[in-house]
Amino acid sequence: MSKRIDVNHLNIFYGKFQAVKDVSMVIEPKSVTAFIGPSGCGKSTFIRTLNRMHEVIPGARVEGEVSIDGKNLYGRGVDPVDVRREVGMVFQRPNPFPTMSIRDNVLAGVKLNSKRLSRKAGDELAERSLRGANLWNEVKDRLDKPGSGLSGGQQQRLCIARAIAVQPQVILMDEPCSALDPISTLAIEDLINELKSDYTVVIVTHNMQQAARVSDRTGFFNLEATGQPGQLVEFDDTQKIFNNPTQKATEDYISGRFG
């Protein structure tokens, strides 16, 4: 359940404004890839194009190609709903359905995909997904209570359980810890580390220590100037990016000289 992503000459626009320019990269399966860079350089815009989520924004469009194991996500006849089933996403703010029970929250994505589940199959899938998100022990006695009754960190793991339940190949995370306290952040980081044995994980983070801790590969995005599109300046092994980057702009950013 893990696939390679190939991005080829991807340009991303909001109407006439070009937000991201000419990105090409390979994202390896069963690894964690992190994107860092200053505010507004297009990290969120880019990650959303990996599951066509940008298409919910009016006027947003791409040129170029994104392939998962050789299949172009933007090919003719490809249904974005199918793409989002294969490539799940977890957002900055945990967004469980507040009145829905914990169990039903986990199964919500599966049910949206119009899969009918028996009670037993639903219980099994909910347990498996909650275990996969390291949340089972904390919620197993209150599966029928609303998702909104959980702490922020637990809600984020609930959202990860919901993403896993659909059995995606890839999990995208857009600043998944930015609304969380340090303990919950560590719990999510541990989980990301475990998820990579089954999934291709892509994460946007503002926290450089987090990128250094959780990722195998890191991409640094930057803007040449305000109003210009964001570009991928450097993409390499995380060790290399943080210890011996090739580009001066990367070095300046990771050493806190700008951004």
Ligand SMILES: Nc1ncnc2c1ncn2[C@@H]1O[C@H](COP(=O)(O)OP(=O)(O)OP(=O)(O)O)[C@@H](O)[C@H]1O
């Ligand atoms: N819905 C939108 N409509 C128009 N322009 C947008 C939209 N979303 C983002 N942009 C613009 O695209 C550019 C990239 O924004 P994006 O949110 O991808 O950057 P980012 O690197 O994720 O920033 P941050 O770190 O602050 O979250 C910015 O100039 C932003 O103003």
